[in-house]
Amino acid sequence: MPLIQWTDALSVGHDAIDRDHQRLADTVNGLHEAMLAGQGLGQVSAALDEIVAHAAEHFRREEKIMAEAAYPALAEHKREHEQLVEEIAHLRRRFEAGESIYSLRVLQFLSDWLIRHINATDRLLGEYLARRRNDGPAV
Numbered sequence: 102m103p104l105i106q107w108t109d110a111l112s113v114g115h116d117a118i119d120r121d122h123q124r125l126a127d128t129v130n131g132l133h134e135a136m137l138a139g140q141g142l143g144q145v146s147a148a149l150d151e152i153v154a155h156a157a158e159h160f161r162r163e164e165k166i167m168a169e170a171a172y173p174a175l176a177e178h179k180r181e182h183e184q185l186v187e188e189i190a191h192l193r194r195r196f197e198a199g200e201s202i203y204s205l206r207v208l209q210f211l212s213d214w215l216i217r218h219i220n221a222t223d224r225l226l227g228e229y230l231a232r233r234r235n236d237g238p239a240v
């Protein structure tokens with residue numbers, strides 16, 4: 102069973118953002134599988150690369166959406182993204198230094214972060230965007 106099970110309850114009501122989140126959940130699940138399946142260094146490294154690439158691409162997209170929608174909480178939201186990028190960079194350095202990152206703690210951290218961020222921070226953004234679509238002038 103995947104570590105993060107995607108359900109509609111995780112939707113924030115914005116298709117592009119939801120699609121990105123599903124893909125990010127898939128990459129975290131991929132790291133989980135790589136760790137379970139014999140923990141080959143190459144596989145784990147590739148899974149980490151994938152998380153870094155998808156997170157960077159997703160955060161850029163979300164930050165662009167926020168800027169275009171004049172989202173008032175953009176700065177705080179962006180700070181949360183930056184904190185995760187730093188955490189992953191730290192994880193990568195530990196991994197490259199030969200330290201074991203094959204722990205449930207690492208995976209738990211990533212999956213908890215993603216679910217918490219989606220349910221709190223991104224949900225507020227989704228609600229703001231929905232209000233703007235309904236009330237605001239056509240954009």
Ligand SMILES: [Fe+2]
Binds near residue numbers: 163178218222223
């Ligand atoms: Fe976000």
